Amino acid sequence: MSNVIGMNEFAGTANSGLHCWLCQKAVSARALFCHNCGTIQPLRDIDHFARLGLERRIDINNELLEHQYSALSRTLDPQRFMIRGIGERGHAAKQLEALNEAYEVLREPLRRGRYWLALHEREFKKAVEVNPLVKELRRDLDKAAEASQCDRIAQKAGQALENGIMGLMQALRGEKWQEANAVLVELDGLESILGDVRTRRTKLTPEHNAKSVISGVE
Numbered sequence: 347m348s349n350v351i352g353m354n355e356f357a358g359t360a361n362s363g364l365h366c367w368l369c370q371k372a373v374s375a376r377a378l379f380c381h382n383c384g385t386i387q388p389l390r391d392i393d394h395f396a397r398l399g400l401e402r403r404i405d406i407n408n409e410l411l412e413h414q415y416s417a418l419s420r421t422l423d424p425q426r427f428m429i430r431g432i433g434e435r436g437h438a439a440k441q442l443e444a445l446n447e448a449y450e451v452l453r454e455p456l457r458r459g460r461y462w463l464a465l466h467e468r469e470f471k472k473a474v475e476v477n478p479l480v481k482e483l484r485r486d487l488d489k490a491a492e493a494s495q496c497d498r499i500a501q502k503a504g505q506a507l508e509n510g511i512m513g514l515m516q517a518l519r520g521e522k523w524q525e526a527n528a529v530l531v532e533l534d535g536l537e538s539i540l541g542d543v544r545t546r547r548t549k550l551t552p553e554h555n556a557k558s559v560i561s562g563v564e
Contacts, residue, residue, distance in 0.1 A: 364390070367433075378421065378441060386427070389440045393465060394448035404462050404518045406452055415449045455511045456533055459518060459526065468523040479506055480535035487542060496547035500540060507536045 366373050366380035367388060373380055375390045376399075395402040398414045422442040427435045451457045476484075483503055490496050510533045517526035 378418075386430075386434050386437045386441065388437050389444055394451050394461065397445060397448040398452065400452075402465075404458070404515065406458065408453070411449070411452060415445070418445055455515065456530070456537070459514050459530060462518055463523065463526060463530075466521075466523070468527070477532040477535055480532065480539060483536075483539050487539065487546060490546060491550070493547050493550045496543050496550065500543045500547075503536050503539045503543065507533060507540070510536065 364373050364375055364377075365371060366383060366385060368385045369380060369383040371380060371382040373387060375392050376396055377387050377390075379386055393402065398411065398418065400406070400410065400414060419442070422438055422445060424435075424438065424442070427438045430438075451461050483499055486499050487496070490499060510529055514526055514529045514533065517523075517529060
């Protein structure tokens with residue numbers, strides 16, 4: 347667990363210029379609780395990696411991520427603050443909400459990739475030209491008249507998505523920002539295709555058609 351920040355850091359002090367809202371003792375930006383009075387601290391402006399006690403790295407160890415998230419979630423369980431004041435309950439709720447957001451972003455490679463670009467101030471405009479593969483899959487989907495055709499399109503898009511994620515991570519590791527942005531645009535298109543495939547396949551299944559006839563909906 348060499349890339350995990352120790353849990354004691356969440357109650358430690360630092361030369362951050364921040365102070366506990368209750369006792370005014372110095373606290374770190376990462377601190378959930380004041381080391382002096384034990385009071386939960388207000389939400390601080392830190393990145394998702396710091397919030398989960400992880401080193402800032404594009405490659406995430408999912409086991410470590412789950413471990414940190416589980417431990418911090420238990421620490422911020424609303425039940426633990428039921429007898430606290432309104433202020434502390436509010437701080438705990440906001441801390442938990444921010445923790446959940448950080449977890450959801452870091453666990454998903456595409457969201458993590460976008461976040462990584464934003465952290466490095468490398469966000470770009472989306473390309474106007476649609477990727478050839480996405481265009482091809484879109485044409486096939488528009489002509490799909492059977493569920494089996496939708497399945498083939500989904501399989502092809504899913505494989506391309508998986509390969510694209512590997513390419514995205516490689517580009518981000520090498521700080522090839524423009525290339526990473528281009529891959530993200532393609533991946534956005536593939537995700538859109540997969541969503542539309544699910545919708546179209548549902549409409550093509552016998553179960554859906556039977557329900558449509560019964561309800562009078564076409």
